[in-house]
Amino acid sequence: MTDRDQLREAFESHEHNTPDPSAVYARVQELSQKYKRRRRGAQIAAGGVLGAGLIAGAINLPAFLPANNAAGNTAAGVPAAAPASPSADPEKQRDAQFEAYYDAGFGYDDAGRLAKIWKMSDDDRIAVKAEAGRRLLLGETLPIKPQPDAPVGEETTRPIDDARFTAFFNAGYTYTEAEKLAKIWKIADPSDAKLEAGKRLLAGQELPVKPTAEGVKEALTAKRVSKFFDTGYDVEDAVKLAKVWNLKDAWSAKVEGGKRLLAGQTLPIQP
Template sequence: MNQFDDGIREGMAEGERLPTDAAVVYARVQELSLSYRRRRRIAQSAGSAVLGVGLMAGLVQMHDFLQGGTATPQVTSPAARPADPSPSKAAPAPTPSKTEEEIPGRRELDAFFNAGYHWAEAEKLARLWHLDDPTDAKVMAGRRLLAGERLPIAPG
C-alpha cells in the first residue's frame, strides 16, 4: 500500500485499543450540547433585540405616515432665542428649504385632514374610487374639498 493508508490503519488500530467508558462519552456529549444550546440562545436573543429595535423604529415612522405627516415643526420666536455671544461673526447663510406650497399635494392633504377625515376614510374612498393607494384617495378628496364638493363618505 502507500504511506497514507498505513497512517490511517495505525491511527484506527490505536483508537481501538483505548478504553472508552460510556458514562464519560455521555457526559462529554451533554457538556457540548449545553454549550451549543447557550450559544444558540445568545444568538437568538441578540437577533430578537435587533429585530425589536427595527420594528419599533418602523412603528414610529408608520405612525407618522398614517397620521398624514402634517405635524408642523416648532418655531421659536426671536425673543425666546438666546442672544448670540459673538455678534461680530457672520452667521452662516440658511439653506433654502421647500415651503409648504412647494410640496406636491400638501394643500390637498391638509384640506383632507382639516375636514376631519382619517386613514380609515381614505381606505374607503380608495376602494370606492378604485385606487390602489389610499394616499392618492386623500389627495383626490382634498382637491374635491378645496373645490367645494362634498365627499361620498362623511368624516369619522
C-alpha cells in the first residue's frame, strides 16, 4: 500500500532552502487536498507518524543562536540538545522545532533520509524532525537539502477501511500503538491492527492500549488545520487572521481558525 504521510510547504529559513513564494502557495493548495489520505496510509508503509507542524505558514523563525561550524552541521552523530532555560516550555520548544523543520521545506521522506544519516529510528520520524528542527533553530545547515516526497498514489482502500484508518489516527494513535495492539490481538501485520482498532473505535469500544498525550494533541492539531484548508482558506488568509486575533504567527491562526470552524463558528474573513 502506498505511503501517505502528510507534507508541508516551505518558506524562509536558509537561503538554499527558500522556494519561490508563489510555488509555496501552490504547494499548500495541492497538499491540503492530499492530507487526509496521506495521514491514513503513513503507517501502513511502516513510516513515521504525523508531525505536529502539518502545512506550515509562510512565517519567519528567528535564529536564536549563531550558526555552528560546518563540521558540526554534517556530523553523523546526533549531538546533545542545547540546554534550555529553566522557564522554557518543552511543548512550545517542540512545536518550534517542528515549525522550523517544515518551514525549511523538509517533509516526510526527508526525515527518513536524516534518520539513516544520524542513525536514528526510521519508525520514529517525529523525533528525527524534532532533532532537525532543533538544529535549524540553532542556525545549522542540515546534511541534506529538502526533496519532494514520493508521489501519492490514488485511493486504494475501501471506504470502510478509509473510515477505520481515519478513526484510528484521529484518536491520537500511532504506529507504535498499532504494534502493541497487533501483539495483544495476535495480528501479524500492524496495519491490520489499525483497521481492527478503527472498527472498534467506530463502534464506541475502548481499546486495550491508550494513545499518548502527544499523539492526541497532534491528532487534534491535524484535524483543525485540515479543516482550515478544507474550508477553502489559504496561507494569506491565515496571515490576515493572525493580525485580527493578535496571534504570534500564521500557523497559530490556522489552528485557531480550524478550531472555530469545527465548532460551527464563522471566521471574520471569507476564504
